[in-house]
Amino acid sequence: MQAFSEILDQWKTQQPEDNKADYYKIFTAVTNFDKHIARRYDGMRNSCFFDTVIAMLVDKTITTADLEDFSEEAKSEISKSLKFREVNQL
DSSP, rough: OOOHHHHHHHHHHHHOOOOOOHHHHHHHHHHHHHHHHHHHTTTTOHHHHHHHHHHHHHSSSSGGGGTTSSOOOOOHHHHHHHHHHHHHOO
C-alpha cells in the first residue's frame, strides 16, 4: 500500500499534463500486488499456514497480538522463526 501512496503523492506533486505514465505506474503496482496476494493465499493448505502467518507478521499485516488464540507452542515456534529471520537478515 505504501507503494501506491508514493506513486499518488508523486503524481499530485508533479501534476503532469498527460496522466498515461502515472496511470501505468499505479496499474502495474496494483497488478503486482494482486499477484503477490494470489501467490500467498490462493490454494493455501494447512501445511503453508505457519509460513503464511510468519509472512503476514513480517509484512505487518497482523501483529503478535493477533496470535493470542494460538497455542503457546505455536507462538514459540513463530517467535523462533522471526528471530531466525532477523538474525540472518532474511
